[in-house]
Amino acid sequence: MRSLVVLAVASVVSLSGGAYAQQQAAPQVMGTVATRDALVTGGLEVKGDRARLMSNASITAYDRTAAIALERGGEVLVCATSQFHLLHSGGGKSLLFGLDRGALELHTASDAQDVILTPDIRFTIEAPGRYDLRLRVTRDGDTCVENAGKKAPVLMLNDAFSRASYRLMPGQHVLFEHGSLLEVVDNERSPCGCPGPTVPVQVAANASPAEKASAEHPFPAAASEGLAATQPVDNAAPAGEKQTQISTTFTYAEGQGPPPSTVEAPADAAAGLATTPAASGKHSFGYKFKHFFYKLFHPGG
Numbered sequence: 001m002r003s004l005v006v007l008a009v010a011s012v013v014s015l016s017g018g019a020y021a022q023q024q025a026a027p028q029v030m031g032t033v034a035t036r037d038a039l040v041t042g043g044l045e046v047k048g049d050r051a052r053l054m055s056n057a058s059i060t061a062y063d064r065t066a067a068i069a070l071e072r073g074g075e076v077l078v079c080a081t082s083q084f085h086l087l088h089s090g091g092g093k094s095l096l097f098g099l100d101r102g103a104l105e106l107h108t109a110s111d112a113q114d115v116i117l118t119p120d121i122r123f124t125i126e127a128p129g130r131y132d133l134r135l136r137v138t139r140d141g142d143t144c145v146e147n148a149g150k151k152a153p154v155l156m157l158n159d160a161f162s163r164a165s166y167r168l169m170p171g172q173h174v175l176f177e178h179g180s181l182l183e184v185v186d187n188e189r190s191p192c193g194c195p196g197p198t199v200p201v202q203v204a205a206n207a208s209p210a211e212k213a214s215a216e217h218p219f220p221a222a223a224s225e226g227l228a229a230t231q232p233v234d235n236a237a238p239a240g241e242k243q244t245q246i247s248t249t250f251t252y253a254e255g256q257g258p259p260p261s262t263v264e265a266p267a268d269a270a271a272g273l274a275t276t277p278a279a280s281g282k283h284s285f286g287y288k289f290k291h292f293f294y295k296l297f298h299p300g301g
Contacts, residue, residue: 027054030086030095031070038066038078057086061102065194070095074108074131079194089115103136103144105193110153118143120179122158129153129170134193141179144192147172157181 030053033040039062043055053059059066061078068076068086072093078084082102089096090113097106098117106116109130116123118137131153134146145168147155152170159165164181168174173192177183204211 028088029054029071030057030088031068031076033059033066033068037062037064053086055088059084059086070108072108072111074106077105077107077194079103079105079136089113099135099137101137101139103134103193106131106133106135116155118179120160121176121181122160123155123168124158125153126156126167127154134191136192137179141177143176143179144188144190145172145174145176146188146192 027043032050032052035046035049035051039060040051040053040057042053042057044057045052045054051057053068059068059078060083061080063080065080066078068078070076072095076084076086076097079102082104083100084102084104085096085098085100087096087098088094092111092113094111094113094115096115096117097104100119110125110128112125112128114125116133116135118135120141121143129152130149132148133152134144134148136144138144147153147168147170150170154170155168157166157168159181162182166176166181166184172186173188175185175188175190177185
């Protein structure tokens with residue numbers, strides 16, 4: 001009954017405010033993605049074979065890269081079987097890019113209130129630039145980041161479990177072991193983003209199912225990374241039909257900008273007094289998942 005009252009009040013406001021109020025209330029499109037390439041949920045509109053991402057969108061790529069064309073220009077490449085979230089962040093064209101698992105590539109101009117989240121790390125903009133960013137998270141939390149290009153933004157990284165922070169400069173290619181900003185491999189060489197075209201692998205007729213699966217889906221090594229195989233489903237709707245699906249997704253308060261940057265080298269950590277993820281060993285996947293969502297609902301915590 002309460003929901004009906006809310007709808008009635010909304011109708012009155014809409015009528016009194018006229019077309020301008022309706023236009024202002026309409027959510028802005030963040031981008032579009034082909035429904036044949038990914039399972040898409042959240043606030044969206046499906047037109048033909050493309051989904052328009054309106055709010056709290058969750059994109060899980062099938063066995064190939066899913067390209068999201070951003071409304072503000074540029075694109076996000078969600079690598080095969082990876083799970084990604086896209087939300088509005090603050091005002092204007094700023095966006096929140098969230099990677100649950102797998103890998104992504106971000107190619108677009110940065111915006112002041114952009115936020116990038118992984119299960120362990122929060123990225124915010126310290127100095128603007130153009131993203132040529134490649135990011136990968138493994139099952140044990142190892143986080144590979146390549147901030148390619150001389151014109152890349154300067155990014156401030158904050159640890160979700162401690163006061164540690166790290167300034168990522170243009171051109172840096174690093175690995176944070178177990179997602180810890182205090183365990184840094186600063187000369188990482190392994191690729192962080194989506195793979196290039198691969199040459200088909202010949203598999204013997206008597207090969208095991210695991211060998212056949214590995215040949216068909218070489219990235220991101222679903223078995224070793226703990227990622228379940230993702231199969232396409234028919235999530236298309238008739239052309240022009242607005243479709244809203246509800247799932248457990250990120251939330252980010254409208255108008256809330258990124259938090260102030262913390263000290264890059266905390267005194268407590270330097271003295272060996274700070275409690276960090278490294279001090280307690282590897283976190284389980286379930287532990288990280290739980291704290292990931294804690295971080296989403298407490299962005300300043």
